[in-house]
Amino acid sequence: MTSERPAVHPGWLPPEAFAALGARRALVCGAGLLVQTVRDELAAAAARYGGKVTAGAAAAGPAGPAGAAGAGAPELVLALAGAGPLPGPAAAVLAGHDPAADALGDEGFLLARRAGVTVVLADRPAGLLYGLFHLVRLGPAAFGPDRALERHRPVLRHRMLDHWDNVAVHPVMGQVERGYAGGSIFWRDGGPRRDFERVRAYGRLLAACGVNAVAVNNVNVHATEARLLTDRLGDVADLADRLRPYGIRVHLSVSFAAPVMLGGLPTADPCDEAVRDWWAAATRRVYERIPDFGGYVVKADSEGQPGPFRYGRSHADGANVLAEALAPHGGVVHWRAFVYNHRQDWRDRSTDRARAAFDHFAPLDGRFRDNVILQVKHGPIDFQPREPVSPVIAAMPGTRLAVELQATQEYTGQQRHVCYLGPWWSEILRFAPWGPGGSTVADVAAGTAYEGRPALPGTVGGGGGGLVAVSNAGDDPFWTGHPLAQANLYAFGRLAWDPGLDPLAVLDEWIDLTFTPSTTRDPRLVRRILHEVLDDSWRTYERYTAPLGVGFMVRPGHHYGPDVDGYEYTPWGTYHFADRDGVGVDRTRATGTRFTGQYPPPWSHTYESVQTCPDELLLFFHHVPYRHVLRSGVTVIQHIYDSHFAGVEQVVAMRDRWRRLARLIDARLHARVSQRLDEQLRCAQEWRDQVNAYFYRKSGVPDAHGRRIP
Numbered sequence: 260m261t262s263e264r265p266a267v268h269p270g271w272l273p274p275e276a277f278a279a280l281g282a283r284r285a286l287v288c289g290a291g292l293l294v295q296t297v298r299d300e301l302a303a304a305a306a307r308y309g310g311k312v313t314a315g316a317a318a319a320g321p322a323g324p325a326g327a328a329g330a331g332a333p334e335l336v337l338a339l340a341g342a343g344p345l346p347g348p349a350a351a352v353l354a355g356h357d358p359a360a361d362a363l364g365d366e367g368f369l370l371a372r373r374a375g376v377t378v379v380l381a382d383r384p385a386g387l388l389y390g391l392f393h394l395v396r397l398g399p400a401a402f403g404p405d406r407a408l409e410r411h412r413p414v415l416r417h418r419m420l421d422h423w424d425n426v427a428v429h430p431v432m433g434q435v436e437r438g439y440a441g442g443s444i445f446w447r448d449g450g451p452r453r454d455f456e457r458v459r460a461y462g463r464l465l466a467a468c469g470v471n472a473v474a475v476n477n478v479n480v481h482a483t484e485a486r487l488l489t490d491r492l493g494d495v496a497d498l499a500d501r502l503r504p505y506g507i508r509v510h511l512s513v514s515f516a517a518p519v520m521l522g523g524l525p526t527a528d529p530c531d532e533a534v535r536d537w538w539a540a541a542t543r544r545v546y547e548r549i550p551d552f553g554g555y556v557v558k559a560d561s562e563g564q565p566g567p568f569r570y571g572r573s574h575a576d577g578a579n580v581l582a583e584a585l586a587p588h589g590g591v592v593h594w595r596a597f598v599y600n601h602r603q604d605w606r607d608r609s610t611d612r613a614r615a616a617f618d619h620f621a622p623l624d625g626r627f628r629d630n631v632i633l634q635v636k637h638g639p640i641d642f643q644p645r646e647p648v649s650p651v652i653a654a655m656p657g658t659r660l661a662v663e664l665q666a667t668q669e670y671t672g673q674q675r676h677v678c679y680l681g682p683w684w685s686e687i688l689r690f691a692p693w694g695p696g697g698s699t700v701a702d703v704a705a706g707t708a709y710e711g712r713p714a715l716p717g718t719v720g721g722g723g724g725g726l727v728a729v730s731n732a733g734d735d736p737f738w739t740g741h742p743l744a745q746a747n748l749y750a751f752g753r754l755a756w757d758p759g760l761d762p763l764a765v766l767d768e769w770i771d772l773t774f775t776p777s778t779t780r781d782p783r784l785v786r787r788i789l790h791e792v793l794d795d796s797w798r799t800y801e802r803y804t805a806p807l808g809v810g811f812m813v814r815p816g817h818h819y820g821p822d823v824d825g826y827e828y829t830p831w832g833t834y835h836f837a838d839r840d841g842v843g844v845d846r847t848r849a850t851g852t853r854f855t856g857q858y859p860p861p862w863s864h865t866y867e868s869v870q871t872c873p874d875e876l877l878l879f880f881h882h883v884p885y886r887h888v889l890r891s892g893v894t895v896i897q898h899i900y901d902s903h904f905a906g907v908e909q910v911v912a913m914r915d916r917w918r919r920l921a922r923l924i925d926a927r928l929h930a931r932v933s934q935r936l937d938e939q940l941r942c943a944q945e946w947r948d949q950v951n952a953y954f955y956r957k958s959g960v961p962d963a964h965g966r967r968i969p
C-alpha cells in the first residue's frame with residue numbers, strides 16, 4: 260500500500276498568478292542572491308507561459324534610448340538602479356526619480372510603464388523582489404496602458420512572524436503551542452523536520468505578502484529549544500539558508516537563563532561581567548554561522564519563564580545585556596512586554612492584569628538601548644476578540660515599540676471558525692492613542708509618531724519596532740488548517756507593509772491570487788461569496804462569544820468553546836465579575852482599578868465614563884447593571900441576547916453561502932471549509948446557549964422577544 264501525502268496548496272502563489280509575467284520577454288539587471296531569485300521566478304514562469312528571461316544590461320537588445328519596444332526587445336525590465344547602463348525605458352524611469360528627495364531604501368522600488376515596457380527599479384535587491392511580487396498582484400494590469408511613476412516603500416521596516424513552535428513535543432502544548440495548522444514546518448519530534456522545500460515555499464509565500472523576518476521557535480523556551488542558540492545552531496542555519504533567498508531574516512527565541520542552562524554559569528544576572536561575556540561570545544558564534552541573523556526574542560518573567568526580576572534587576576537591564584551582545588553585528592532584541600502576575604489571588608480586587616505591562620514598562624522609557632524593540636501585545640490583556648489598544652503603546656516615546664498581533668486564532672475560533680482578522684488589525688493600526696486626527700498605532704510602530712517633537716534626552720531616533728504576528732501556519736496541506744485562514748497570514752504581511760491599506764481590498768488581492776480564473780468556474784461569484792463569508796466574520800465571532808469586550812469566557816487550558824466562569828476563580832487575572840445585578844470590570848479611576856488613568860486624554864476621559872465609553876468596550880472598563888442602557892439604545896442584557904442570536908444566524912447564512920461554491924472551486928478545499936463551518940455552527944450555538952442561559956439565570960431578566968433560552 261502506498262501512502263500519498265496530499266499536495267500542498269499553493270496559497271496565494273499558484274502558477275497562474277504568474278501568467279501575465281511569464282508570457283513576457285523580461286530583462287533582469289543586477290547581481291546578488293535576491294536578484295537571482297527574481298530571475299529564477301521569472302524563468303519558471305516563462306517556461307510555463309512562453310516568455311523569455313535575459314540577464315544583465317548587455318541583453319537590453321534593440322530597445323533604444325527612447326525606450327521604444329521593438330521586436331525582441333524586453334517588455335518587462337527589473338533592474339537595480341546601479342547595475343550599469345540601463346536599457347532605454349529603465350533609464351528614462353530612473354531619470355524621473357529624485358533619490359535625494361525620495362529615497363527607496365533597502366526594500367522600496369519604482370514602478371512605471373512607458374511605451375509598452377513595464378519597468379521596476381530598486382536600489383537594493385530586496386526592492387526588486389518586492390517589485391516582482393507587486394507585479395504578480397497586478398497581473399495583466401501591469402501590462403496595460405502607460406503608468407506614471409509610482410514609488411513603493413514599506414511603511415514598517417520590521418515585519419515579523421513569531422512561530423510558537425517547539426522542537427521537542429511539549430507534553431501539554433504539543434509541537435506548536437496554540438497551533439491549529441498541524442505540526443511545525445521547522446521541527447518534528449525533537450529535531451529539525453528537514454522538509455526544506457516546504458520551508459522555501461513558506462518563505463516565498465511570506466515574501467509575496469511582505470514579511471521579512473521569522474522567529475523559528477516558541478517564546479516559551481524549554482530545555483531542547485534553548486540549545487538552538489549553541490549546539491543546535493546548525494539547525495537554525497539550515498532554515499536561514501532556505502529563507503534567505505526570499506529576503507527573510509531568521510530570529511531565535513532564547514531563554515534569559517541561557518548562561519546558566521547552557522553556559523554552566525552560577526547566575527544569569529545581567530549585571531554580572533561573566534554573563535555579559537557569555538552572551539557576547541554566544542552571539543558572536545551565531546553570527547559566524549548566520550551572518551544575516553536577525554536577533555533574539557525574549558519572554559522574561561512571564562508565565563514561568565526566567566527573567567531579570569530574580570536578580571533584582573529591571574527589564575531594561577535584562578534587555579540591554581542581550582542588545583549589547585547583538586549590537587556589533589546589527590541584530591535586535593525583541594523584548595516582550597507581556598509581563599503580569601499569573602498567580603494572582605482571585606479574591607484580590609486591587610490587582611488588575613490589564614495594568615501590568617504599563618506598570619512594569621512605562622517607567623523604563625528611555626532606558627533601553629537602540630537595538631531593543633519592546634514587543635507589546637496590541638491589547639492590555641491577551642489577544643481577546645475585542646480589547647482596547649494597550650496604553651503602553653502611547654507611553655514610551657523614548658523606546659522602539661513593536662505591536663504584536665495574533666494570527667494564530669487562539670481566542671478567535673482556533674482555525675475551526677472563519678474569522679478574517681484584517682478589519683480588526685486595521686482598526687488597531689489606525690487607532691489614534693492621543694485622540695482623533697493625531698498619530699496612530701501604526702505611526703508608533705513605524706517610528707514616526709513623535710516626529711516634529713524635540714527628542715528626549717537619551718532616546719532613540721527614527722526606526723520603529725514594526726509589526727509582529729504569532730504565525731498561524733503549520734505543516735497542514737492548506738498551511739493554516741482552515742483554508743480561509745490563509746487570508747489572515749496574507750493580510751498580516753500586507754498591513755505590515757502598509758497599515759493604511761483597506762483590509763477588504765487586501766482580501767480582494769488574496770481572493771484574486773488564490774482563486775485564479777482557471778481554478779474557478781465563476782470567479783465573480785466566488786469573489787462575491789468569499790466576501791460575504793469573510794468580510795464581517797470577526798464581528799460575527801464577537802457576537803456569539805464574550806459580550807461587550809469582557810473577554811475570557813473560554814474553556815481554561817485549551818481556550819476553545821464557552822465556559823463563562825471557567826477563569827472566574829483562577830489565578831490568571833481574567834475575570835468578568837458577573838453577579839445577580841450586573842457584569843463587567845470596574846477599571847475607572849473613580850471607583851475601580853484606575854486602569855483608565857494609563858491612557859492619555861481624550862481616551863482616559865472617554866473610557867472613564869459609562870456615558871462616553873464605546874459600547875463594544877463597556878464591560879472591559881465598567882461594571883454595570885444588566886438594565887444599563889447602551890449608547891445603541893438597548894439594555895446590556897438585551898444586547899447579550901440579541902447579539903448571540905444574531906451571531907448564530909450569521910453563521911447559518913455563511914454556511915448556506917459557502918454551499919453555493921460547491922463544484923465552483925477545488926473540491927478538497929470546499930470540503931475542508933464545509934466541515935469546519937459545521938463545527939463553527941455547532942460551537943456558535945453552544946456559545947449562544949451557554950452565555951444566554953448564564954446571564955438569564957444570573958439576572959432573571961427575560962428576553963424581550965421571547966426566544967428560547969435553555
Ligand code: GCV
Binds near residue numbers: 436437641
Ligand atoms: C506562548 C497566552 C497563551 C500562551 C502564550 C502566551 C504568550 O497566555 O495562552 O500559550 O505563550 O500568551 O504570549 O507568551
